[in-house]
Amino acid sequence: MASKLSNEELKKIFDNFDNNGNGKLSYSEIESTVLRTYPEFSSRKKVIMRAYKQADASKNGYIEIGEFGIFLDALNHFYELYEIFQKIDKDQDGRINFDDFKKGRKVLKLIDLSEVELKAEFDKIDLNHGGLILFDEFCNYAIKRNIAAQVH
Template identity: 35%
Template sequence: MPKATQAEVDKYKSKLPELLPPDQTEDAKAKRKKLFTDWDPNGNKKLSLAEVDLGLRQMQLHKVFRKPVIIRAFNAAKGVSNRKGSSDDYIDRSEFRLLCSYLLRYFELYNMFDEIDDSDDDRINYDEFERSLPLLKKWGIDIKNPRKVFDEIDANGGGYILFDEFSEWALKKKLTMDK
């Protein structure tokens, strides 16, 4: 599936916290409860990765939520609950708020990653990384030794930074577009 255009991303960016409410207000809880029920077609009170993906498709969010975002958010949220009957393979209702939070956070990280990835090949080479230094500074990190940092982020040593590697690093560094 083709990536969302910047206009499509911008259209949804401000609406996402309302559509996937991570807050702990009564209104947000009620919206999440309905959303969870809508995404749980078989009523088993747990969501698989496929059900989360389908739920986002039904909300017309599949173009802005790329697969890597959904997978990272799902894996970060699943199994967090220590409730009896919870599973490391599914999201239960007690983990759903976290899933919404993670979807929003990984959405932001993917957009940062995508902004650096000039070639749109879903990986960042060293030249792209080096050109992104002013952007990274704007987002909250001033890099003095780009080669060293690039090699640290490129955990598998493949010569490219993949989204998983970038997001793990960005979370540790607390990068945000809103600095």
């Protein structure tokens, strides 16, 4: 996405996000601009936050022009992962339980696993051992397995 934009195009988009003109984007500026431009993200704020955190390479709490392309690419990538997450999260409660995971095994290309192997895979993803896979946990797993590329 962003990798296909010229520096001039990227700067123009960045300036649209930079509401106060200080040359750096706070999370608030990013969230408000994304939600204004793409209202469908109102139920996907986790995606915006995840992309923001990934793009903030300097860890200064802002996205600067050099990080902005990373942000746009991450926003697109995490949106795709959220769509996959939603396909598996059958009751749409923002969490994947083991039953959801079993039913979503085809989406994850895990159809050859036995139930015991599937449970072990679920437990590997459930980093906090809460019995549920949260979006952040799913993202960590999906990135390691390159899930978005396999599904599309």
